[in-house]
Structures are given as structure tokens and as C-alpha cells.
Amino acid sequence: MMRCRPFRYHAPRTVAEAAKILRGEGPDAMVLAGGTDVIPNLKRKQFAPRTLVALRRIGELRTASDDGLTLGAATTLDAIARHAALPEAHRAARIAASKVATPQIRNRGTIGGNLCLDTRCTYYDQSAEWRQAIDFCKKAPGPHGTAIETPVEQGICWVAPGSPRCWAVSSTDAAPALIALGAEVTLVSADGERTIPLTDLYADDGMAFLTKKRDELLTAVRLPAAVEGWRSTYWKLRRRGAFDFPILGVGAALKLDAGGTVEAARVVLGAVASRPLPVDTSGLVGGPLSDEAIDAFAAKAAGPAKPLDNTDFTLHWRKRVVRAWVAGALRELRGDDSEEASLLSRSAARIPEPLSV
Amino acid sequence: MNDGSPPDPTPLGRKLLMELHVNGETQEVAFLPHETLLEVLRERMDLPGTKHGCELGECGACAVLVDGRPELSCLRLAIECGDAEVTTVEGLIRDGQLDPIQEAFADLGGAQCGYCTPGILVTARALLDENPSPDRDEIAEALSGNLCRCTGYLQIFESVEEAARVGAASSATGEVTS
Numbered sequence: 001m002m003r004c005r006p007f008r009y010h011a012p013r014t015v016a017e018a019a020k021i022l023r024g025e026g027p028d029a030m031v032l033a034g035g036t037d038v039i040p041n042l043k044r045k046q047f048a049p050r051t052l053v054a055l056r057r058i059g060e061l062r063t064a065s066d067d068g069l070t071l072g073a074a075t076t077l078d079a080i081a082r083h084a085a086l087p088e089a090h091r092a093a094r095i096a097a098s099k100v101a102t103p104q105i106r107n108r109g110t111i112g113g114n115l116c117l118d119t120r121c122t123y124y125d126q127s128a129e130w131r132q133a134i135d136f137c138k139k140a141p142g143p144h145g146t147a148i149e150t151p152v153e154q155g156i157c158w159v160a161p162g163s164p165r166c167w168a169v170s171s172t173d174a175a176p177a178l179i180a181l182g183a184e185v186t187l188v189s190a191d192g193e194r195t196i197p198l199t200d201l202y203a204d205d206g207m208a209f210l211t212k213k214r215d216e217l218l219t220a221v222r223l224p225a226a227v228e229g230w231r232s233t234y235w236k237l238r239r240r241g242a243f244d245f246p247i248l249g250v251g252a253a254l255k256l257d258a259g260g261t262v263e264a265a266r267v268v269l270g271a272v273a274s275r276p277l278p279v280d281t282s283g284l285v286g287g288p289l290s291d292e293a294i295d296a297f298a299a300k301a302a303g304p305a306k307p308l309d310n311t312d313f314t315l316h317w318r319k320r321v322v323r324a325w326v327a328g329a330l331r332e333l334r335g336d337d338s339e340e341a342s343l344l345s346r347s348a349a350r351i352p353e354p355l356s357v
Numbered sequence: 358m359n360d361g362s363p364p365d366p367t368p369l370g371r372k373l374l375m376e377l378h379v380n381g382e383t384q385e386v387a388f389l390p391h392e393t394l395l396e397v398l399r400e401r402m403d404l405p406g407t408k409h410g411c412e413l414g415e416c417g418a419c420a421v422l423v424d425g426r427p428e429l430s431c432l433r434l435a436i437e438c439g440d441a442e443v444t445t446v447e448g449l450i451r452d453g454q455l456d457p458i459q460e461a462f463a464d465l466g467g468a469q470c471g472y473c474t475p476g477i478l479v480t481a482r483a484l485l486d487e488n489p490s491p492d493r494d495e496i497a498e499a500l501s502g503n504l505c506r507c508t509g510y511l512q513i514f515e516s517v518e519e520a521a522r523v524g525a526a527s528s529a530t531g532e533v534t535s
């Protein structure tokens with residue numbers, strides 16, 4: 001059996017109490033929501049918190065507002081996937097939640113945990129013994145890992161050995177979809193509460209990937225009221241139709257006027273950087289969603305995506321597929337086939353991958 | 358409200374005594390705060406029906422029902438189960454009778470080596486409880502978190518379909534099957 005190392009376990013009943021404990025415990029404490037990311041990482045000794053602060057007794061984190069647009073951070077992904085109250089314009093949120101992991105994991109995993117998901121890397125998501133055998137990398141520089149998010153200057157990066165930073169990949173499915181929808185998140189600490197655009201929660205660094213302070217609790221996600229004309233989708237690329245983290249996620253939301261002209265657009269890429277990557281959509285706005293406009297935009301969107309050799313599939317192919325996937329998502333929003341219906345769906349094998357070198 | 362709560366916070370590295378509700382019975386069990394439900398079921402409650410595969414959420418062999426919904430016992434701390442009703446494969450047997458799903462798997466070759474079977478049986482039970490006549494796609498989706506290395510899944514799908522037919526037939530005659 002792979003086992004967790006001993007920790008102390010707190011289960012406060014209110015957000016205020018949880019914030020107080022997190023403040024008191026300092027960097028040795030970690031939040032436990034569904035645990036579907038924390039527990040495997042603990043078993044692999046990627047970090048070793050002395051204390052876990054569990055959210056399961058905090059009822060206020062599981063409630064949704066009457067308009068259905070504010071979701072408590074401990075809402076399960078399954079509940080979001082089935083969230084009837086979400087307007088059709090926000091269906092990207094439901095799609096993204098429904099494509100995470102497996103049914104059993106969605107029954108347990110929460111939206112807050114998904115947004116705060118640890119970044120991933122082939123050299124990091126391994127047992128302590130595996131990592132020791134090639135020597136620990138800087139994200140988890142010892143046999144018991146390190147406190148998550150604590151930058152460590154020394155240590156090597158196996159993906160980019162000369163690099164001062166860690167390039168572990170932001171792998172949350174919900175974040176690109178929710179950023180495209182214009183979501184905000186509320187963070188609470190012993191000092192009080194602040195609400196920020198979800199995109200500002202992230203930083204492009206594999207270790208310090210959240211701007212949230214360690215003792216801040218993410219309490220809620222707020223979606224904007226749906227406005228006439230907006231539509232959204234989320235496309236996810238993975239090797240298998242279940243289990244796998246995204247190799248690429250495309251969250252896209254568009255506002256079209258009655259004549260089909262793009263009035264506003266937000267497109268966000270997942271799993272191509274250490275943070276969800278918003279794409280500049282100014283080139284799309286003001287024109288129709290023609291094949292030419294979509295192709296030109298997709299080609300440009302692929303530019304900043306810099307996959308490295310630390311997830312599944314070869315990186316050149318992953319870079320190339322960004323263009324096809326962005327174009328597919330936009331064509332769906334124009335009214336063409338959905339990801340499932342399109343030929344590209346389900347099995348990534350349908351876009352032939354060049355032989356690995 | 359008493360939900361069988363342990364002390365808060367739990368003392369480091371010391372066992373706690375907690376009531377767990379498993380397969381319709383309440384038992385007081387001693388375990389460490391960092392043990393998963395999988396470890397406690399197998400090693401402290403003598404319920405080895407639930408299998409350990411990857412222990413990292415990547416196979417579904419350890420699935421159990423928590424308040425009727427399938428979850429992975431390798432990813433859930435036992436200390437988080439005090440207020441829940443847990444059902445393992447052992448709990449599918451009622452009054453000495455196999456669940457129709459178990460019968461169907463035995464009859465139709467839904468189990469070969471059997472390692473994935475307990476997780477699949479409980480997950481399929483939850484599906485049929487929610488949706489008594491699922492189509493093939495719905496079965497595949499519900500079982501998409503359960504890997505099987507032997508059967509190729511076809512016999513598994515057929516077994517679940519057979520159990521659904523038996524369930525429909527017996528509920529038509531008023532017999533309670535689950």
C-alpha cells in the first residue's frame with residue numbers, strides 16, 4: 001500500500017474558523033477539500049503538510065446563491081456538471097466539470113480544489129523513490145517534498161535544466177472554461193475578504209502558480225449574469241475519454257449579434273503553460289465568424305502556447321494541435337458540430353501524431 | 358449533533374476510535390487519522406472485498422458507495438466517513454442472496470480475474486438505483502472510471518444490461534431486489 005505520512009487533521013465548521021487555523025498553522029498547513037489531488041500527492045510524498053484543514057463540515061461552502069450564479073467552493077464537480085440552474089450561455093462550465101477525471105472522482109472532487117489544483121509534470125507526479133532515482137527536481141526537492149508553492153532557488157529542473165523556474169503545467173479543466181465565462185473568485189483570510197477576476201488567481205510559474213496567499217481560503221466562484229447573445233464551450237484533448245488530465249483545454253465564450261458579427265470574445269487555453277493562458281481576441285471582434293477569420297485567429301492563438309516535454313504526447317504535435325482545437329471550438333460556437341460530434345472527438349488518435357523522436 | 362466526531366484537531370500519529378457505518382452495521386473502529394477508507398476497510402475491518410489497485414485514483418478497483426454514490430476509497434480519508442453510510446461489495450448481498458448484478462456477472466462472464474469486479478459491481482449498482490434501464494452509452498459512461506484488463510468490457514456491459522432486465526422484471530412483480 002502507498003500510504004500518507006502522519007498529519008494532524010482539523011475539521012472546522014465555519015470559514016472564519018478555518019481562516020484562523022490556516023493563519024495560526026502557517027506554511028505547514030494545507031486545505032483538504034475533496035482530496036482527489038491532495039491525497040495522491042501526499043502518497044507520492046510530493047509535499048508533507050503537518051496539518052490538514054478539511055472543508056467538509058463547512059456548510060456555507062456547499063451552497064449556491066438563489067440565482068445559481070455563485071457556487072460555493074466545495075460544490076462537487078458532479079453537481080456542477082448537472083447544475084440545472086446555470087444558464088445555457090454558461091454551458092462551458094458544465095462541459096468542463098463533466099470532463100474531469102472519472103465519475104467517482106467527480107462525485108468527490110470540488111470546484112475550489114480544481115481551481116487550486118497543483119501544477120503537473122512527468123518528473124514531479126511520481127513516487128518519492130522514482131524521483132530520488134533521478135534526483136529530486138526543484139518543485140519537490142527532498143524525499144518528503146516541500147511545502148507546495150514555496151519557491152526554492154536551488155535544485156534542477158529536468159524539463160529545462162538551465163532554467164531558473166519550474167515549468168509544471170496548469171492542468172485544471174475548470175479554470176480555462178470559467179475564465180472564458182468571466183468568473184470571479186472570493187478569497188477569505190483572517191484579515192478579511194477580497195474578490196478578484198479568476199484569471200488573476202494564477203501566475204505563470206510551476207511552483208508559485210497561485211497568487212492566493214497560503215492562508216487564504218477560496219470560498220466561492222461567481223459567474224456573471226448571462227447576457228443575450230453569449231454562447232460558450234470547452235474542448236478538452238486527452239489520450240483516453242476518461243481519467244486523463246487535459247493535454248490541451250480550450251475555453252471559449254463569444255457574443256454574437258443578430259447578424260453573426262462577433263461583439264465580444266474570450267478564449268483561454270489550458271495545459272499549455274503554468275497558468276491558464278488567455279488569448280488576445282481583438283482580431284476576432286467586429287467581424288463575422290468566417291472560416292478565414294477563425295483560421296487566422298486560431299493560428300495566432302497557437303503562438304504563445306509553449307508546451308514543454310513534461311506531459312503526455314510529443315510537444316511538437318501538442319503545439320500543432322492547438323490551432324486545430326481552437327478553430328474547432330469556434331466553429332462549434334458558430335453552429336457547426338460540437339467536439340463530440342466532430343471527427344476530432346474522443347480519441348486524440350484521430351489527429352495523427354508524428355512519430356516521437 | 359453527534360456525527361461520531363473525532364477530537365479536533367486529531368493528535369499527531371495517535372489512533373482514534375470512531376464509529377463507521379458500513380454495510381448497514383455500525384462498528385467502532387480504531388485507526389490513524391491519515392489512513393484512507395481503503396486501508397481501514399481492508400486492514401482494520403476485515404473487509405478485503407474492496408481491492409487496492411493503483412491507490413492513486415487511476416483505476417477504480419477500490420470504488421465503494423458513500424451514501425449511495427460511487428467514490429474511490431483510496432482517495433477518501435476514513436476520518437471523513439463518520440457521518441456517511443458506506444457500502445462495499447460485501448454489502449451487496451442481502452439475506453444471503455446475491456444482488457442481481459452479481460448473478461449477472463457470474464452468469465455472463467462479466468468477471469474474469471475478478472480484480473476490477475467489486476468496484477464495478479458497486480458502481481453499476483449505483484447506476485441502476487438511479488437509472489433502472491440505462492442504455493449502453495449510459496453504462497459505459499457510468500463505468501468509465503473502472504479499468505478492466507481482462508474482459509474487454511463487452512461482457513461487463515452485457516451483465517449490467519441483464520441485471521437491469523432482471524430488476525425491471527422483478528419490480529413488475531413487486532419483488533424488492535435492492
Ligand SMILES: Cc1cc2nc3c(=O)[nH]c(=O)nc-3n(C[C@H](O)[C@H](O)[C@H](O)COP(=O)(O)OP(=O)(O)OC[C@H]3O[C@@H](n4cnc5c(N)ncnc54)[C@H](O)[C@@H]3O)c2cc1C
Pocket residue numbers: 030031032033034035036037038039040055073074077099100101102105108109110111112113114115116117118148171172173174216217218219243244245246413414415
Ligand atoms: C486519476 C485522476 C484524474 C484526474 N483528472 C483530472 C482532470 O482530467 N482534470 C482536472 O482538472 N483535474 C483532474 N484531477 C484532479 C482532481 O481530481 C480535480 O482537479 C478535483 O477537482 C480537485 O478537487 P478536490 O476537491 O479533490 O481538491 P483537493 O485535492 O482537496 O485540493 C486540491 C488543491 O486545492 C487546495 N484547495 C482545495 N480547496 C480549496 C479552497 N476552497 N481554498 C483554498 N485551497 C483549496 C488544496 O489545498 C490543494 O492544494 C484528477 C485526479 C486524479 C486522481
Ligand code: SF4
Pocket residue numbers: 120121122123124137138139140156157158159160165166167168206310
Ligand atoms: S518543470 Fe522542472 S522543476 Fe517543475 S516539476 Fe517538472 S522537472 Fe520539476
Ligand code: FES
Pocket residue numbers: 408409410411412413414415416417418419420429430431432
Ligand atoms: S485503487 Fe483506488 S482508484 Fe485505483
Ligand code: FES
Pocket residue numbers: 467468469470471472473474504505506507508
Ligand atoms: S476481470 Fe480482470 S481486471 Fe476486470
